Amino acid sequence: MSKLPKIGMLYGGWNSEAEVSRASAAFCTAAARESGYDVIEIAFDRNLPHYLMQHKVDIIFNALHGQVGEDGSVQGLLNILNIPYTHSGVVASAIAMDKTLSGRLFEGANIQTPPRLSLNEADIVTPVDYEGPYVIKPRNDGSSFGVEIILDGRVCHRNRWASNCQLIAERYIAGRELTVSVLNGKALCVTEIITNTQFYDYSAKYDVGGSRHILPATIPDSCTQKAMSWAERAFELLGCRGIARADFRWDEDNDSLYLLELNTQPGMTKTSLVPEQALFCNLEMHSLITILLEAARCD
Numbered sequence: 001m002s003k004l005p006k007i008g009m010l011y012g013g014w015n016s017e018a019e020v021s022r023a024s025a026a027f028c029t030a031a032a033r034e035s036g037y038d039v040i041e042i043a044f045d046r047n048l049p050h051y052l053m054q055h056k057v058d059i060i061f062n063a064l065h066g067q068v069g070e071d072g073s074v075q076g077l078l079n080i081l082n083i084p085y086t087h088s089g090v091v092a093s094a095i096a097m098d099k100t101l102s103g104r105l106f107e108g109a110n111i112q113t114p115p116r117l118s119l120n121e122a123d124i125v126t127p128v129d130y131e132g133p134y135v136i137k138p139r140n141d142g143s144s145f146g147v148e149i150i151l152d153g154r155v156c157h158r159n160r161w162a163s164n165c166q167l168i169a170e171r172y173i174a175g176r177e178l179t180v181s182v183l184n185g186k187a188l189c190v191t192e193i194i195t196n197t198q199f200y201d202y203s204a205k206y207d208v209g210g211s212r213h214i215l216p217a218t219i220p221d222s223c224t225q226k227a228m229s230w231a232e233r234a235f236e237l238l239g240c241r242g243i244a245r246a247d248f249r250w251d252e253d254n255d256s257l258y259l260l261e262l263n264t265q266p267g268m269t270k271t272s273l274v275p276e277q278a279l280f281c282n283l284e285m286h287s288l289i290t291i292l293l294e295a296a297r298c299d
Helices: 018-034 048-054 075-080 090-097 099-108 202-205 223-240 272-280 287-296
Strands: 008-011 040-045 060-062 118-122 123-125 134-138 148-150 167-171 176-181 186-195 213-214 243-251 256-263
Touching: 008 075, 018 040, 018 167, 040 048, 048 075, 048 202, 048 243, 060 287, 075 090, 090 099, 090 223, 099 256, 118 167, 148 186, 176 202, 176 223, 176 256, 176 272, 186 272, 223 243, 223 256, 243 272, 272 287
Parallel strands: 008 040, 008 060
Antiparallel strands: 118 123, 134 148, 134 167, 176 186, 176 243, 186 213, 243 256
């Protein structure tokens, strides 16, 4: 029997999603070890190149989330070091993380996204020539950090976000929250997410009992097929690999589906959607981890 590769489980960092990354890494480490892999847990900091040169690993399992870990930065470093890694490469990661750029590409491929709004950013952030419900969020961030949904005419002060945070705005889409995981280009299933909050925010994603997941979603077959098809198309369009997750809003009254974003480093915690969808498709967590590790490579 050939020896299994030595795995470096990369986690943590210094951004807003470090805590989620630690939870993903713990869950993935246990699953990888269940499959017989020798796993070294690596807390990510700016000494990473030095650490990797000292402690030889064959493959990096990228359990980072958010900026630096998800935006192509770490992927570029690992390319330079010639260490294969899981999930998407530089280009796909950078584009997916940039909600403005990825949105334009989706629209060009006839995948409907929420209409974008111009913003007037002074002390108070408001959309230009628009008075309906809307959403303000960072251009490059994840796990719903910094998202503000404005339904009631209230205002948001610019100091709600860091001064160097680029903001975008889009029309608020009322409806049902859907998500589709895509593994190596193939959609797994559609989950409907039901929360007690306005949307699928950080606590709904990661707190036990923060949300209820219905899979497969009880929606018309036409909507299921469109969501899965659009998720696969978005995955291919950006050049993703491994696992990704496409998040949607379905306006049931008008039977209109909107792709909100594509996540190239989706959560892999005990409460996350990807492991749940994989299990629904008879894919145990340790098998999913093995598939991701076998697909690891440099760009």
